[in-house]
Amino acid sequence: MGAEIEINLTLLQENTAQIIDLASKDKIDIWGVTKGVCGDLKVAEAMIDGGVSGLADSRLSNLAQLNYLDIPLLLLRIPMLSEVDKVVKYADISLNSELEVVQALNKAAQESNSIHQVILLVDLGDRREGMLPSDLMETIHKVKQLGNIKLIGLGTNLACFRGVLPTQEKMAELNKLVQEARERFDLKLPIVSGGNSSSLPLLLKDNYSPVSNQFRIGETILLGREVPSGESFANISLDAFKLTAEVIELKEKSTAIEDEVTENAFDQIKEVVDKGIRKRAILAVGRQDIYPQGLTSLTKGITIEGASSDHLIIDVINNSDIKLGSKIEFRLNYAALLQAMTSPYVKKVYRED
Numbered sequence: 001m002g003a004e005i006e007i008n009l010t011l012l013q014e015n016t017a018q019i020i021d022l023a024s025k026d027k028i029d030i031w032g033v034t035k036g037v038c039g040d041l042k043v044a045e046a047m048i049d050g051g052v053s054g055l056a057d058s059r060l061s062n063l064a065q066l067n068y069l070d071i072p073l074l075l076l077r078i079p080m081l082s083e084v085d086k087v088v089k090y091a092d093i094s095l096n097s098e099l100e101v102v103q104a105l106n107k108a109a110q111e112s113n114s115i116h117q118v119i120l121l122v123d124l125g126d127r128r129e130g131m132l133p134s135d136l137m138e139t140i141h142k143v144k145q146l147g148n149i150k151l152i153g154l155g156t157n158l159a160c161f162r163g164v165l166p167t168q169e170k171m172a173e174l175n176k177l178v179q180e181a182r183e184r185f186d187l188k189l190p191i192v193s194g195g196n197s198s199s200l201p202l203l204l205k206d207n208y209s210p211v212s213n214q215f216r217i218g219e220t221i222l223l224g225r226e227v228p229s230g231e232s233f234a235n236i237s238l239d240a241f242k243l244t245a246e247v248i249e250l251k252e253k254s255t256a257i258e259d260e261v262t263e264n265a266f267d268q269i270k271e272v273v274d275k276g277i278r279k280r281a282i283l284a285v286g287r288q289d290i291y292p293q294g295l296t297s298l299t300k301g302i303t304i305e306g307a308s309s310d311h312l313i314i315d316v317i318n319n320s321d322i323k324l325g326s327k328i329e330f331r332l333n334y335a336a337l338l339q340a341m342t343s344p345y346v347k348k349v350y351r352e353d
């Protein structure tokens, strides 16, 4: 086995509970997003123990894995037309922006004799998924006619593609659409799903008047990081995940540019700085396991120099304790976590304390 990722379930439960506590003052339900950990069952259970109202994932295969848990499941990625049968089977609710897909979901629900719940997404400028506000009322009108679809709310997704932030103005725009839809169609639309981790900082503001009553939270529960700043958020722990990799070579090597260089295996030309003779270590972890730029060393005196598929090269001149066979520890950002949890080569070790 190569690298290991340690998953602290106690910290994950505490992180979840803290966020729920914070959001409860504004009557916002927290749904735990498990896509960053491949729908990991133990992480999902820690989120449930922490008090989430439901679980959400972008992949149906992950939801299928979580299906037997006694909690509502939400499909985050708008469904493929080709998978509507599975959507109604594994997800209680799905986010949608295409009328044709909702109509297909209706047919699939009809065939399986079930009711599928739908939240319609509006694009308020981030330019990832969502219909334009000008198309919303016409779509609602048509969705209302579908016998096996229950329209339970409206939502939006921000800070994902263009990095448009969930400001009060954006939320006021959403609110206006919700009010108009409720009045025009005599609908309850109980769910206003307008937040992900990037919305959490709003909860700390004094004069915050929430529009949403549902936030879908992944990153800040998992990594404790505020989005987009990457700083630690409130009292949420940054230590729920830790990656460990072993030193397989330790040698003094020259960093001078003595040879002709070309692009490496990843089409990059490495900028080389001559720092003289350095003590370098190679770790048994690489791009198949992690996103190298997303690692922060928890072991002192180390600089990450770069990575190939299976090797991470680090400078260890400022840490004389490191030996062949030493285990080096890292914190991960979201991209590195995704990669580590997806890699079959990274051993997942659970900890509860």
Ligand SMILES: *Cc1c(COP(=O)(O)O)cnc(C)c1O
Pocket (backbone or CB within 6 Å): 033, 035, 058, 076, 077, 095, 157, 195, 196, 197, 198, 216, 217, 218, 219, 220, 227
């Ligand atoms: C990934 C995702 C989330 C969760 O985002 P975080 O920043 O991890 O909290 C919420 N909603 C949708 C639609 C997503 O795809």
